[in-house]
Amino acid sequence: MMQTMDLARTRAAVDVDIRNVDLSYGVNHVLKDVSLRIKPGEFFAFLGPSGCGKTTLLRLIAGFNRADRGDVLVGGEDVSNLPPWKRDVGMVFQSYALWPHMSVAQNVAFGLEERKVPKAEVVRRVQAALDLVGLGHLADRKPSQLSGGQQQRVAVARTIVVEPKVLLLDEPLSNLDAKMRIQVRRELRDLQQRLNLTTIFVTHDQEEANAICDRIAIMNDGVIQQIGTPVELYEKPANLFVANFLGAANVIAGKIEGRSFVMGEGLQVALPEESHPPTNARLVIRPHFLKVDHAPPAGSLPAVVSHIEFLGANVRYGLTMGDVSLSVDAPFQSSTALYKPGEQVFVTMPLDKGAWLAV
Numbered sequence: 001m002m003q004t005m006d007l008a009r010t011r012a013a014v015d016v017d018i019r020n021v022d023l024s025y026g027v028n029h030v031l032k033d034v035s036l037r038i039k040p041g042e043f044f045a046f047l048g049p050s051g052c053g054k055t056t057l058l059r060l061i062a063g064f065n066r067a068d069r070g071d072v073l074v075g076g077e078d079v080s081n082l083p084p085w086k087r088d089v090g091m092v093f094q095s096y097a098l099w100p101h102m103s104v105a106q107n108v109a110f111g112l113e114e115r116k117v118p119k120a121e122v123v124r125r126v127q128a129a130l131d132l133v134g135l136g137h138l139a140d141r142k143p144s145q146l147s148g149g150q151q152q153r154v155a156v157a158r159t160i161v162v163e164p165k166v167l168l169l170d171e172p173l174s175n176l177d178a179k180m181r182i183q184v185r186r187e188l189r190d191l192q193q194r195l196n197l198t199t200i201f202v203t204h205d206q207e208e209a210n211a212i213c214d215r216i217a218i219m220n221d222g223v224i225q226q227i228g229t230p231v232e233l234y235e236k237p238a239n240l241f242v243a244n245f246l247g248a249a250n251v252i253a254g255k256i257e258g259r260s261f262v263m264g265e266g267l268q269v270a271l272p273e274e275s276h277p278p279t280n281a282r283l284v285i286r287p288h289f290l291k292v293d294h295a296p297p298a299g300s301l302p303a304v305v306s307h308i309e310f311l312g313a314n315v316r317y318g319l320t321m322g323d324v325s326l327s328v329d330a331p332f333q334s335s336t337a338l339y340k341p342g343e344q345v346f347v348t349m350p351l352d353k354g355a356w357l358a359v
Helices: 054-062 104-114 119-132 148-160 178-195 206-212 230-235 240-245
Strands: 016-025 028-038 043-047 069-074 089-092 166-170 198-203 215-220 223-228 250-257 260-263 267-270 280-285 291-293 301-310 314-321 324-331 344-348 355-358
Touching: 016 054, 028 054, 028 069, 028 223, 043 054, 043 178, 043 206, 054 069, 054 089, 054 166, 054 198, 089 148, 104 119, 104 148, 119 148, 148 178, 178 206, 198 206, 206 230, 215 230, 215 240, 223 230, 223 240, 240 250, 240 280, 240 355, 250 324, 260 280, 291 324, 314 344
Parallel strands: 043 198, 043 215, 089 166, 166 198
Antiparallel strands: 016 028, 016 069, 215 223, 250 260, 250 280, 260 267, 280 355, 291 344, 301 314, 301 344, 314 324
């Protein structure tokens, strides 16, 4: 576990401002008029599928990529034309990029020695950084003698020891097993908060981003689709891509007739009083908001169980209502019998828990 901090932050946290950035590799338009601002001290994520431009954008901030158009500002300073070593940002690579012939302490000291920091100060700061990530007792080991999680901590210590203004993390958990990922992501969040260090995290794993980040930018095809907190993105997606990318979602096409939402073969559900969706609408509603019963509660619709998936804490039922298909998540209780494929049930759809998207 990461230990008590001895590596003090002497500077206030800074913002990162991306303004109208375009970047192409030949005919491949990778980033398309990207603009966003990351707040001082924020843990921010670029989240999206492979090839969406998120790592390219991170490398642009670091200085390893250069935009065709647009600006990058760190703490109000335009760094667009500065080389990486003059931007005062630190990057942890997916591969960790540790020197195999150097000890842990030597790896962490490398950046300080390149900056001609006095030897006594190097020793003090290296020890403080290693203590911070819980590896002070392993300073003399080589990277090959460490676990994947420990190597990742060394890479973080090597980056924070030079006290960058911004910490950049390029899928730093991808080489770890599932259990270690959970532990290390908690430690990263704890470290970031204690250092009050503006941090940008790239991942394709929505669970990782949701668990530790203050806000997330969802990217696809070089475009920012939506920016918000994990809860905002989950509950109020701006479009179908965001809705489908952030967890399981029922997307139901229909139309508004009077005060009812009509879907499929004439099935309809009464609209809540405060709801005013577009005339031609798609309802996006998460599986755990739906409820399935044997008896027909008021306002419920008949359905047939098509399949069952046991997910541990939940059971996911596939339901069909005419030509409408739904997924419903119900908490698993060992004392309760499961519904079976082919069984008729009744499903309740609380429309106030959903989001409306115009067709």
